Amino acid sequence: MSTVLSAKDFATSQEVRWCPGCGDYAILKTMTKTLAELGARPESTAFISGIGCASRFPYYVETYGFHTIHGRAPAIATGLKLANPDIDVWVVTGDGDGLSIGGNHLLHALRRNVGLKILLFNNEIYGLTKGQYSPTSRRGTRSPSSPGGSVDAPLSPGEFALGAGAKFFARAIDTDKAGLGDVLKEAHAFEGAALVEIFQNCIVYNEDVFADFTDRKNAAEKQLRLKHGKPMLFGADNEKGIRFNPDDFSLEVIDARSVPEQVLRHDERNKVVAHLLVELAKPVALGVIYKCPGDSFEKSWYAARKSGLKRSSSVADALRSTNTWTVT
Amino acid sequence: MSTVLSAKDFATSQEVRWCPGCGDYAILKTMTKTLAELGARPESTAFISGIGCASRFPYYVETYGFHTIHGRAPAIATGLKLANPDIDVWVVTGDGDGLSIGGNHLLHALRRNVGLKILLFNNEIYGLTKGQYSPTSRRGTRSPSSPGGSVDAPLSPGEFALGAGAKFFARAIDTDKAGLGDVLKEAHAFEGAALVEIFQNCIVYNEDVFADFTDRKNAAEKQLRLKHGKPMLFGADNEKGIRFNPDDFSLEVIDARSVPEQVLRHDERNKVVAHLLVELAKPVALGVIYKCPGDSFEKSWYAARKSGLKRSSSVADALRSTNTWTVT
Amino acid sequence: MSDQISMDSIVVRLAGDSGDGVQLMGSQFIASTALSGKDFATFPDFPAEIRAPVGTTFGVSAYQMNIGVSPITTAGDAPDVLVAFNPAALKVSLPLLSSGALLIVNNDSFTARNLTKAGYAEDPRDTGELDSYQLVPADIGRLNLEAVKPFGLSKSDGGRCKNFWALGLLMWMFDCDLLPIEDWIRQKFARKEVVRDANLAALHSGHAFGETAELSEAIPRFKIRTADLPAGEYRGITGAEALSLGLAAAGELADRPVLFCSYPITPASPLLHRLSRLGELGVGTFQAEDEIAAICAAIGASYGGVIGVTSSSGPGIALKTEAMGLAVNAELPLVIVNSQRGGPSTGLPTKTEQSDLYQAVYGRNADTPIPVIAARSPGDCFFVAIEAVRIALRHMTPVLLLSDGYLSNAAEPWRIPDMDDIEPIEVNAAPGPDDTRDAQSLAFERNAETQGRPWITPGMPELMHRLGGLEKDIDTGHISYDAANHQRMTDMRAAKVESVARFIPPQTMELGPQEGELLVIGWGSTYGSIFQAVRKIRKTHSDVSYTHLRHLFPLPENLGGLLGNFNQLLVPEMNMGQLSTVLRDQLGADPTPFCKVTGQPFLISELAEKMESMLPPVVVAACKPVAKGEAR
Amino acid sequence: MSDQISMDSIVVRLAGDSGDGVQLMGSQFIASTALSGKDFATFPDFPAEIRAPVGTTFGVSAYQMNIGVSPITTAGDAPDVLVAFNPAALKVSLPLLSSGALLIVNNDSFTARNLTKAGYAEDPRDTGELDSYQLVPADIGRLNLEAVKPFGLSKSDGGRCKNFWALGLLMWMFDCDLLPIEDWIRQKFARKEVVRDANLAALHSGHAFGETAELSEAIPRFKIRTADLPAGEYRGITGAEALSLGLAAAGELADRPVLFCSYPITPASPLLHRLSRLGELGVGTFQAEDEIAAICAAIGASYGGVIGVTSSSGPGIALKTEAMGLAVNAELPLVIVNSQRGGPSTGLPTKTEQSDLYQAVYGRNADTPIPVIAARSPGDCFFVAIEAVRIALRHMTPVLLLSDGYLSNAAEPWRIPDMDDIEPIEVNAAPGPDDTRDAQSLAFERNAETQGRPWITPGMPELMHRLGGLEKDIDTGHISYDAANHQRMTDMRAAKVESVARFIPPQTMELGPQEGELLVIGWGSTYGSIFQAVRKIRKTHSDVSYTHLRHLFPLPENLGGLLGNFNQLLVPEMNMGQLSTVLRDQLGADPTPFCKVTGQPFLISELAEKMESMLPPVVVAACKPVAKGEAR
Ligand SMILES: Cc1ncc(C[n+]2csc(CCOP(=O)(O)OP(=O)(O)O)c2C)c(N)n1
Numbered sequence A, B: 001m002s003t004v005l006s007a008k009d010f011a012t013s014q015e016v017r018w019c020p021g022c023g024d025y026a027i028l029k030t031m032t033k034t035l036a037e038l039g040a041r042p043e044s045t046a047f048i049s050g051i052g053c054a055s056r057f058p059y060y061v062e063t064y065g066f067h068t069i070h071g072r073a074p075a076i077a078t079g080l081k082l083a084n085p086d087i088d089v090w091v092v093t094g095d096g097d098g099l100s101i102g103g104n105h106l107l108h109a110l111r112r113n114v115g116l117k118i119l120l121f122n123n124e125i126y127g128l129t130k131g132q133y134s135p136t137s138r139r140g141t142r143s144p145s146s147p148g149g150s151v152d153a154p155l156s157p158g159e160f161a162l163g164a165g166a167k168f169f170a171r172a173i174d175t176d177k178a179g180l181g182d183v184l185k186e187a188h189a190f191e192g193a194a195l196v197e198i199f200q201n202c203i204v205y206n207e208d209v210f211a212d213f214t215d216r217k218n219a220a221e222k223q224l225r226l227k228h229g230k231p232m233l234f235g236a237d238n239e240k241g242i243r244f245n246p247d248d249f250s251l252e253v254i255d256a257r258s259v260p261e262q263v264l265r266h267d268e269r270n271k272v273v274a275h276l277l278v279e280l281a282k283p284v285a286l287g288v289i290y291k292c293p294g295d296s297f298e299k300s301w302y303a304a305r306k307s308g309l310k311r312s313s314s315v316a317d318a319l320r321s322t323n324t325w326t327v328t
Numbered sequence C, D: 001m002s003d004q005i006s007m008d009s010i011v012v013r014l015a016g017d018s019g020d021g022v023q024l025m026g027s028q029f030i031a032s033t034a035l036s037g038k039d040f041a042t043f044p045d046f047p048a049e050i051r052a053p054v055g056t057t058f059g060v061s062a063y064q065m066n067i068g069v070s071p072i073t074t075a076g077d078a079p080d081v082l083v084a085f086n087p088a089a090l091k092v093s094l095p096l097l098s099s100g101a102l103l104i105v106n107n108d109s110f111t112a113r114n115l116t117k118a119g120y121a122e123d124p125r126d127t128g129e130l131d132s133y134q135l136v137p138a139d140i141g142r143l144n145l146e147a148v149k150p151f152g153l154s155k156s157d158g159g160r161c162k163n164f165w166a167l168g169l170l171m172w173m174f175d176c177d178l179l180p181i182e183d184w185i186r187q188k189f190a191r192k193e194v195v196r197d198a199n200l201a202a203l204h205s206g207h208a209f210g211e212t213a214e215l216s217e218a219i220p221r222f223k224i225r226t227a228d229l230p231a232g233e234y235r236g237i238t239g240a241e242a243l244s245l246g247l248a249a250a251g252e253l254a255d256r257p258v259l260f261c262s263y264p265i266t267p268a269s270p271l272l273h274r275l276s277r278l279g280e281l282g283v284g285t286f287q288a289e290d291e292i293a294a295i296c297a298a299i300g301a302s303y304g305g306v307i308g309v310t311s312s313s314g315p316g317i318a319l320k321t322e323a324m325g326l327a328v329n330a331e332l333p334l335v336i337v338n339s340q341r342g343g344p345s346t347g348l349p350t351k352t353e354q355s356d357l358y359q360a361v362y363g364r365n366a367d368t369p370i371p372v373i374a375a376r377s378p379g380d381c382f383f384v385a386i387e388a389v390r391i392a393l394r395h396m397t398p399v400l401l402l403s404d405g406y407l408s409n410a411a412e413p414w415r416i417p418d419m420d421d422i423e424p425i426e427v428n429a430a431p432g433p434d435d436t437r438d439a440q441s442l443a444f445e446r447n448a449e450t451q452g453r454p455w456i457t458p459g460m461p462e463l464m465h466r467l468g469g470l471e472k473d474i475d476t477g478h479i480s481y482d483a484a485n486h487q488r489m490t491d492m493r494a495a496k497v498e499s500v501a502r503f504i505p506p507q508t509m510e511l512g513p514q515e516g517e518l519l520v521i522g523w524g525s526t527y528g529s530i531f532q533a534v535r536k537i538r539k540t541h542s543d544v545s546y547t548h549l550r551h552l553f554p555l556p557e558n559l560g561g562l563l564g565n566f567n568q569l570l571v572p573e574m575n576m577g578q579l580s581t582v583l584r585d586q587l588g589a590d591p592t593p594f595c596k597v598t599g600q601p602f603l604i605s606e607l608a609e610k611m612e613s614m615l616p617p618v619v620v621a622a623c624k625p626v627a628k629g630e631a632r
């Protein structure tokens, strides 16, 4: 089976069980298309997820798939990656699954730089459990568990990832096929842990929470699409640019036409700017925000072991590796 | 009992059970002294800890104290703080307790800005369980569980805290009474979650791992002591300074005498510089690195409730708050 | 008006797609029948997906209710009336119906596509397979759309009103007053006028359809006798409502605030939702980052002098286990509510099961006993919550309270208790300072009867002490590695939980004599089914009795004796025999387990059948043929 | 040379401060006696602190060993020889000693300060309280310092050699060959020459002290008979060593790598440490961020086709519970090792207990059965590890393996098995692609005997399928909320675990006949004590038998029958009666529990006493006085 596969070949026979109109559909579609474009082999691809609407994802992709338990997908995926580093392991998680109950595992998978491609479907709500506020919900979110509005300050997935020592952080919008597809490919090509935050619309419990910048009509004005080495421009005619202001250490919007030389060029390896980009609200930065290649955890782990997980010695010998004596 | 208390009044009758020479002794001493200096009331002070050598701390302080379970102190302390916001709650944790098993709770306590003063005794090792490498151990650390040297990349407590959205992060050295005392006082005065990383020497399993910059003889050259609003100077005669280089977005050491105007002034609220300071290796930044005052979680939580945790209505009424009918 | 059919009770089932609003419709209908003074019990049954794919059998959401004269204790085995919004709903429900049941089906949904999705090769309305039922096809979809047309809603928004259309029809069939439900709609949709008006129009249209169709006499009307419930003021209540109000009531009775710390999970979340609206009763809620943080925050709250409560269902309770050990060791009060669901692992999140009893009674590392109690019915949740807090505060111990998915969502009419009739909850007072003993010792001076220690909390002057999860000296509470002390502490912890048995009422019979042939022993939400089944069987076998356990650990002191009075014991459970284990273990009993693990409550009929099989056949003297040679 | 005292066995106890190197000294002494062909058993007993405060009783670290002719199965009730490095060590050990025991005390440590710290008001050497012992005061501190003086160590560094000084003396007393230990010192301290030479000097100085003191005949020498062990090649082994090697052996036998995922915790950590040195055997280790991540990574490894193993002790096992449910539901192999310790909660981390049996057998939400097996002795850990992996792979299930703190650290001589004698472990092969069924169904085609499904793992072409923790259709593995299917799956999971019983050997007797008066039933690390106690009692009561369980769930099929052959059953356990519960539950048995929860292993004497109390008094015919009026 080395024929060329199409997006359809990556779809399973299972009926997709998300609410009609849910952003997850679009992500699924772009994912299967991207797999086909990448020439991925179904047998050496695995999707590992936790629990949540997002985490139903593996049921719909014709590769290996494991729908595990709430919050633990990164840990399970780490075990799989150590057991068989040749498998392309995608982790699918939600803002609750990955940042609430599963925050610690995500933290440590990122810190260790395990070669996982982690897709965080951020809808700023707990979808599957019927709409409670999540760790990314904005202050004041009214939900069944916060009828008067939530008082928790939200976590920024980007800040969290950088704080965890992540070496790859990118962002995309559920329905933006091109942008999402590109980011998925970049993540796939990255050796270590790649975290991709996907702004995903939950039409039932948090409809249009990102509409302000995801709406196509606002896109040009409210989205900053980053490309490594390219100036940070946006606006209908790329007439606006981003400048670093060294006086107050901030990113600010300038007229790109009048002072083009002041427009910052995107350098994926610049962590300081990455910190500023993930906090930038107007416009919202999309694409690969930070990328710093280096050895993956599994690579270092195997490098430290002479023969990988293969046996190079016998138990019979090991049993005798200490003082022994013979009774006759 | 409103007499003035001395450091001794904050010591319990319990024999202290750390290894002779452990850095924890020095921290304990500075803590009790600081409590006395702050005029803390023993009955409204509580120390909550997890498990580890560090976490034995509460047994030795004559206030309320709760030695809980591994990694969960921030969650327990959050419950206490909501139950009684008038208590000064100190959390004592280690690099394993707080950043390995307990990473998620620390993350969310910081994100929520719960009014806890969190002391992270970082000795880059699991002391109590006999010396395995921890999430802050440097790559290559040889330990019982990593005889060939660890391969994990370490977590930076400072980066982690900022990534979590912490509003207060400071650093001190176990044996530096003045520096540690100052930082403890600042943390105490802060309304929200204050994380203090204390470089603590575990003489048994990780001796002198910080000696390079904690040694008194190197102090002037290798430590950068931060004071809000003051220029960042160090060296025997404060002859060196820190400058921000906007070209490569880095902090660099300059000759403070020749270009004094280029020396950066420490602004506790500057998060960008805070990111750089926590990563600065030579010199190592000490003191309050980042501080951004704002409402604590418990304050917002209570503000959203008319009468706090007091009853303002009766259950008898609540039982009838829906349609009722009478059977005769 | 057609003659009304008079009945003692009737079982109605509504079924449709997850998006059809069946749950809402059911609960509104029940609210109306309740107001007209009927007894009832409900069983909401819905899929795990938020909105499962439209038209499929696994996406069917159903609401079953049993309405009539008291005592109604289950949602009924076999529905007499079915409202099916689509073919899938019909397909799933058909096997349950009583023969001759009334089928109201939404004609407009019987499209080729929907029939295929439901797995029908042919339209069942044409194949004759519905012949034994009373079929009432109604163009619900079309009629509803027509009714709401004036309000300019989109087709899909307009379509969402069809549950109110069907509700209108039901209201007419059962002769209910439309007023309360109209009020409710007005209030609920106050801010969305168009939706409000459309829903009202749909309701009236359905009602009118009944009136009109009546002309053809196709639709029967039912007259259900009013319940002969004990006198008092009543309300409808679900288990989740009762449990939340019970926890708040416990706070009032103990004069302490309650802090409820939880992490959402099906079917436990409704408790969090309800309690987050009870702030005025001195209840705080904290949505933690996970279940571990939730129980830990509750422990922190209890440590701080507030009643700490946490809640989850099986998988989340598993995560809380380690922290329960801390609460036991630290001797802090705590209530842990488990709304059980089908497992193992993620299992069947929206289906009911009683399979966490092992976990509750035995499920911890070390010798770590915790009292376990369980609620039997929606209304009982109120009293069980109070009881849990009472035990926790009296003995200074965590208490496990078992509910389940069925109880959480099911509703019944409930006589509102008089709070003055409920005994206040006493708190183990903090001692005054004492010169002869230090605070550390005072904090661990236990009551000899209950082993409860005083509840000393930060903020109290002169009583500072240290607490922890390491073994403590039995007198001073200091860390102790002493061998003999560990034995004494382990014994003390066992004695503490055993002592609970001395404070609870002796076990009594729900039905039947104190001794006899067969004793049925139940616990938890199976109460309703077992009660009806035993009542039925007792008509022919008066030596069958029924007892239902609230206290599962420790067991009531007289239970062993009761069990010994019967030749046979039957333990029906929605698990693989977990209470049977406890009875064998604790009492050396030898019960017959009757297990069902399908995610569905017991049917009265299957229980009755099982009992029959254990009892001698009923001898109808006159007709009994005497076999040749048989000795009489 | 003084006459040597010949003995069958002797119990030696070393005790000192945590920093005195007592554990090292003990294990080295044992290594030497092992090489001289003796049987032995050891019991290391140390405080929870890394270095508890010097001189205090709770800081005492002890190492007890029983050396002699086979079978030695416990570290002995009452030491015959004590080496006490300080007053606290003397104070703690004194109550344990046999009368007339030999006391070697370090004179230099009997300072006023140390006496006070130990709680001695007066020097016990002066009060006469040591009169019934054979006191050998030795200036260990001073003599050692003198010996190491030439190497220029600081006083405190030099003082650290005193364990080798004392070891030298012991070696002389027991006439051991110094060569192996000298070699060991040379190797261990190869990189620290000064320390190496100082330790060697201290060793020789202690040895010489024996020779010299001999002149005064104060110090006895012992000649312990050589063990009559079965022929073979032997080594010393601790439970942790044997368990790690056993896991590696299982990997070899199954021809699969092993991934051991763990988080440090006392007393489980030694497994992680040892396995992290066994890379060449195809064993990988992963130190996870917590216990949940550890079990999850192990599940991920198993999912990836590698044998996933995780390990912890009680509190950490509690945290793994939820994930165990996933492994059960997903039908993946997994071994979970629990090195039990004293609880509840943090409890007594360094003390031993068997109190996690409830947790192992019953401790999960839902009906989630998992096979449970336990090791009985250090060497047995090797075989139990293999057995655990064998069950896990055969039935595609997680398996719980119970060890404990005592077993982990205790050592015994062990006959090295021939790997060729051990049956290879079969893996349920992945099927070839099949046109008639899709991969999803193939993945869940279970073996009818074992309910084990094929081990299909990512990387295998054409067999891609989806797996998850929601209930699965019994045939296709797709998500299923179907009621009847859930029952069938629950039954299948129960049947799977029950089927394990059909693959294990029938339960046999360790001692005694197949029927009789009293059957003692043990499990886990109490094996040694019970064995000796029953052997003792059988001298007077031949109708006492002893059986010891490896398989705790499911129990061996013939066990019920065996139990029925005895009038009385006794179950000694280091918990509050947990196996008794399992026997009542599973077999309807009515055993007498004998419980001890002190963090210390059973004494042979207390077990023997308990059995005596259950048996008729031994009639010594000739002397028995006949009470007046007594019927004979
Ligand atoms: C241990 C455990 N706790 C809680 C739950 C309930 N639960 C399931 S999904 C979920 C949150 C889902 O939110 P998110 O990860 O944001 O996914 P979404 O549904 O929004 O895609 C929760 C709390 C569970 N299944 N298991």
Ligand SMILES: Cc1ncc(C[n+]2csc(CCOP(=O)(O)OP(=O)(O)O)c2C)c(N)n1
Residues within 6 Å of the ligand: B051, B052, B053, B054, B055, B069, B070, B093, B094, B095, B096, B097, B098, B121, B123, B125, B126, B127, B128, B129, B134, C322, D263, D264, D265, D266, D291, D315, D316, D319, D346
């Ligand atoms: C649930 C649980 N897992 C593991 C342990 C074992 N344990 C106790 S302390 C500790 C780590 C201690 O490291 P750290 O927090 O850095 O504290 P230190 O001892 O270095 O001060 C571990 C793994 C435990 N007590 N409980």
Ligand code: SF4
Residues within 6 Å of the ligand: A017, A018, A019, A021, A022, A023, A024, A053, A054, A123, A127, A128, A201, A202, A203, A204, A205, C050, C051
């Ligand atoms: S609840 Fe929200 S996230 Fe979940 S499937 Fe529906 S729309 Fe999507």
Ligand code: SF4
Residues within 6 Å of the ligand: B017, B018, B019, B021, B022, B023, B024, B053, B054, B123, B127, B128, B201, B202, B203, B204, B205, D050, D051
């Ligand atoms: S092991 Fe290390 S951290 Fe722990 S008490 Fe000893 S020196 Fe301190």
Ligand SMILES: [Mg+2]
Residues within 6 Å of the ligand: A052, A094, A095, A096, A121, A122, A123, A124, A125, A126, A127, A134
């Ligand atoms: Mg979400």
Ligand SMILES: [Mg+2]
Residues within 6 Å of the ligand: B052, B094, B095, B096, B121, B122, B123, B124, B125, B126, B127, B134
């Ligand atoms: Mg540490």
